[in-house]
Amino acid sequence: MKLVTADEMREMDRRTIEEWGLPGMVLMENAGRAVARSAEEMLEELAGGRVVVVAGRGNNGGDGFVAARWLHRAGRDVEVCLLAGGEELSGNAATNYAFARRMGVPIHERADRELLDERLAGAALIVDGVLGTGISGEVRGAAREAIAAINAAPAPVLAIDIPSGVHADTGGILGDGVQAHTTVTMALPKLGLYQYPGRERCGQVIVAPIGISRELTESDELRTNLTLAADAAGMLPGRSPEMHKGDAGRLLIIAGSVGMTGAAALAGLAAARSGAGLVYIACPESLNDILEAKCTEVLTLPMPETEARSPALAAEEPIAEFAADMDAVVLGPGLSQHKESAELARRLAGRIEPPMLIDADGLNAFAGRVEELGDRPGPTVLTPHPGEMSRLTGRSIGDIQADRLGSARAAAEATGAVVVLKGAGTVTASPDGEAWVNPTGNEGLAGGGTGDVLAGMIGAFLAGGAPALGAAVAGVYYHGRAADLAVQPGMRGLVASDLLHVLPTVFPPA
Numbered sequence: 001m002k003l004v005t006a007d008e009m010r011e012m013d014r015r016t017i018e019e020w021g022l023p024g025m026v027l028m029e030n031a032g033r034a035v036a037r038s039a040e041e042m043l044e045e046l047a048g049g050r051v052v053v054v055a056g057r058g059n060n061g062g063d064g065f066v067a068a069r070w071l072h073r074a075g076r077d078v079e080v081c082l083l084a085g086g087e088e089l090s091g092n093a094a095t096n097y098a099f100a101r102r103m104g105v106p107i108h109e110r111a112d113r114e115l116l117d118e119r120l121a122g123a124a125l126i127v128d129g130v131l132g133t134g135i136s137g138e139v140r141g142a143a144r145e146a147i148a149a150i151n152a153a154p155a156p157v158l159a160i161d162i163p164s165g166v167h168a169d170t171g172g173i174l175g176d177g178v179q180a181h182t183t184v185t186m187a188l189p190k191l192g193l194y195q196y197p198g199r200e201r202c203g204q205v206i207v208a209p210i211g212i213s214r215e216l217t218e219s220d221e222l223r224t225n226l227t228l229a230a231d232a233a234g235m236l237p238g239r240s241p242e243m244h245k246g247d248a249g250r251l252l253i254i255a256g257s258v259g260m261t262g263a264a265a266l267a268g269l270a271a272a273r274s275g276a277g278l279v280y281i282a283c284p285e286s287l288n289d290i291l292e293a294k295c296t297e298v299l300t301l302p303m304p305e306t307e308a309r310s311p312a313l314a315a316e317e318p319i320a321e322f323a324a325d326m327d328a329v330v331l332g333p334g335l336s337q338h339k340e341s342a343e344l345a346r347r348l349a350g351r352i353e354p355p356m357l358i359d360a361d362g363l364n365a366f367a368g369r370v371e372e373l374g375d376r377p378g379p380t381v382l383t384p385h386p387g388e389m390s391r392l393t394g395r396s397i398g399d400i401q402a403d404r405l406g407s408a409r410a411a412a413e414a415t416g417a418v419v420v421l422k423g424a425g426t427v428t429a430s431p432d433g434e435a436w437v438n439p440t441g442n443e444g445l446a447g448g449g450t451g452d453v454l455a456g457m458i459g460a461f462l463a464g465g466a467p468a469l470g471a472a473v474a475g476v477y478y479h480g481r482a483a484d485l486a487v488q489p490g491m492r493g494l495v496a497s498d499l500l501h502v503l504p505t506v507f508p509p510a
Helices: 006-018 024-046 059-073 091-102 115-121 141-152 199-204 229-235 261-273 286-296 313-323 339-351 368-374 386-393 395-404 404-415 450-463 468-486 494-507
Strands: 052-057 078-082 125-129 157-160 182-186 203-210 223-224 251-256 277-284 299-303 330-332 357-358 381-382 418-421 427-429 434-435
Touching: 006 024, 006 059, 024 059, 024 125, 024 157, 052 059, 059 078, 059 091, 059 125, 059 157, 078 261, 078 494, 091 157, 091 368, 115 125, 115 141, 125 494, 203 404, 223 251, 229 468, 251 313, 251 404, 251 450, 261 277, 261 286, 261 386, 261 450, 261 494, 277 286, 277 313, 286 299, 286 434, 299 313, 330 339, 330 450, 339 357, 339 368, 357 450, 368 404, 381 404, 381 468, 381 494, 395 404, 404 418, 404 434, 418 468, 427 468, 450 494
Parallel strands: 052 078, 052 125, 125 157, 157 182, 182 203, 223 434, 251 277, 251 330, 277 299, 330 357, 357 381, 381 418
Antiparallel strands: 418 427, 427 434
């Protein structure tokens, strides 16, 4: 499913009205009816009660008037608190204000904080129609007071299109934002609904068709996607009952240093459980016995090491020679930031031709040298968390997190690699600008080792023949899905190996 910016949504509205000939009044009518239907469903669960629509002067307020009119027609106890005077409205919002008033919907104009607190205190359901997708600056004045009043009220909130105060493109909170139980978004979901912190404000997201054609909503010009289960399944490499371990893919993982054997083991076991036929771990020779004990199903390759028991430059030739026969390579988990190991990582990245995923200390080896990643001879996937992205690009973590989608796209363009910017709402971007936002996963992934599991999963998909973008998008989706299955009610923490136990159950049948 496509995700859209506020500008992209406005352009679709414009084309629908001007090129397709569907009046804006029809779009508003359809939007308001969709809100009313969701309100009815919520009221059924709430056993009825009074509905208060809080309306601003823009089109979201217009949608609110339509919703109020339909709820009134259905016999519901509904009223509108309008933050402006009726004479201040214009266009379709003004028309629907007049319709609602003529039909007998109670409308309180110029509703201030005192009135809002009074009317919202006894509401069973609040409909948020204060602000829409058009705002980008900090919310002030009557709108901010209304948001505060809505959040202070005990009733659940149904937001129209996007919770008021949430930036439609970034998910940022513009001073203050409504906390919704449910959000009915029109035609397509907005980016801010799936980027944090906005994601936490929208509750359940319902996408309501309002009459915009599929030619527009499925256009290739829309370059951002929300990963759904069918998308992820379609990106997995194929499997046949007749395949053998060589057909399933040979993966080399270059990983491990003293104190960090767990990273190598988690990546290796995750790759095996994600379908790789043969998994090898090239590790410092003194750690080989430890990894043999940890990873029964994974093959180990003891390599020359530094005095700090991390991979040494002398390992370059044997690793490069072995990698030439692999279907894919993972570079970096637990590699250490030893100067010699970092140099080894850069050399191997520059000469190994099979598809390569670079993670963790493999990425740290390129801190301040991000342009060198563009010299990779084969397909590449980079999987930084925000701290690693900051070290790679020289940008602050705050700047990266403020525009995660733009940050991932910029890094992909600069490196020619598929970039997976990890974190809540993980973003995967390709060099041509296509991007995917992931909806799965939970706070249980905020622990050491979970990124190593992801590296192994994506590595397995690369080894199985999936293209870099598909392997990354599918890996991120199923990694999050594993976390969703692994977390049980009452659990506070999740360890990375918990993901390994559920991995065989997360994938669709071959």
